[in-house]
Amino acid sequence: xxxxxxxPLRDVIAHxxxxxxxxxxxxFLLDLNLTGRIARAAGALDKSPIVEIGPGPGGLTRALLNxxxxxVVAIEKDERCLEALEDIARAYPGRLRVIAGxxxxxxxxxxxxxxxxxVANLPYNVxxxxxIKWLTPAQWPPVWESLTLMxxxxxxxxxxxxxGGKAYGRLAVLTQWRCDAHMLFDIDPRAFTPAPxxxxxxxxxxxxxxxxxxxxxxxxxxxxAAFGQRRKMLRRSLTVLGHxxxxxxxxxxxxxxxxAEAIDIEGFCALxxxxxxxxxxx
Ligand code: SAM
Numbered sequence: 317x318x319x320x321x322x323x324p325l326r327d328v329i330a331h332x333x334x335x336x337x338x339x340x341x342x343x344f345l346l347d348l349n350l351t352g353r354i355a356r357a358a359g360a361l362d363k364s365p366i367v368e369i370g371p372g373p374g375g376l377t378r379a380l381l382n383x384x385x386x387x388v389v390a391i392e393k394d395e396r397c398l399e400a401l402e403d404i405a406r407a408y409p410g411r412l413r414v415i416a417g418x419x420x421x422x423x424x425x426x427x428x429x430x431x432x433x434x435v436a437n438l439p440y441n442v443x444x445x446x447x448i449k450w451l452t453p454a455q456w457p458p459v460w461e462s463l464t465l466m467x468x469x470x471x472x473x474x475x476x477x478x479x480g481g482k483a484y485g486r487l488a489v490l491t492q493w494r495c496d497a498h499m500l501f502d503i504d505p506r507a508f509t510p511a512p513x514x515x516x517x518x519x520x521x522x523x524x525x526x527x528x529x530x531x532x533x534x535x536x537x538x539x540x541a542a543f544g545q546r547r548k549m550l551r552r553s554l555t556v557l558g559h560x561x562x563x564x565x566x567x568x569x570x571x572x573x574x575x576a577e578a579i580d581i582e583g584f585c586a587l588x589x590x591x592x593x594x595x596x597x598x
Pocket of ligand 1: 340341342343344345346369370371372373374375376377391392393394397417418419420437438439440442
């Protein structure tokens with residue numbers, strides 16, 4: 317079968333009996349204008365392999381290939397989708413590799429390319445753990461050069477939140493510490509089959525040099541402590557770290573009466589370094 321003769325996605329879903337499963341976060345995007353828009357948002361597609369998480373029946377996969385992706389590596393957990401994906405692979409010879417498996421356990425370095433781009437309409441039930449996995453590799457810069465990902469709008473707002481807002485929290489600190497992150501556009505729930513309850517947003521994330529020096533594990537520990545009790549002043553919320561919080565905050569140069577949401581990324585890094593020093597003085 318050639319690319320032009322691939323059947324419409326609705327027919328593919330009916331033919332292979334791909335009734336959407338909530339447990340797999342399945343909300344399929346069948347609108348070619350929207351899948352094309354997401355594919356184009358990823359920029360040049362012909363330089364590095366494109367890794368797609370959760371291709372499902374293959375709407376976004378086809379859009380990526382139609383938009384000039386030289387190589388797509390698609391990782392899908394639902395074995396029911398594999399035949400439909402193999403049909404696409406045959407229509408685009410040598411350009412689509414389908415991997416059956418769980419993206420949470422997949423090591424991007426295993427693709428064997430120096431750099432990849434990730435593009436996905438993510439399964440909402442594992443979207444945040446997947447993002448955290450990609451943000452916390454053993455080496456920085458990471459093996460990915462960009463992430464073009466669809467999240468629930470509320471999660472997109474938490475990823476891109478500026479300091480001081482109610483969406484600002486651990487996810488914003490972890491992301492923005494060493495990435496630039498922007499919301500690109502929203503997608504109405506009615507564009508999906510079945511329609512989810514909430515609006516979705518496509519986010520573009522690119523790696524950068526860290527905004528300030530810190531060890532990843534220290535930064536995660538202080539952000540978890542501070543935002544774990546975000547309404548409390550830092551001198552109270554940070555007690556879970558098991559140190560003299562007055563000393564910790566003084567070393568970091570932060571006012572003890574501040575709350576977590578008022579501390580910018582540089583402030584969290586200062587806190588992480590102060591925590592690191594106290595840990596190693598014991
Ligand atoms: N890309 C398709 C589209 O845009 O129509 C499907 C998107 S749907 C929101 C999420 C897809 O991720 C589903 O195909 C689902 O089976 C798959 N999925 C769910 N959990 C997964 C995991 N842990 N690893 C890989 N794929 C997963």
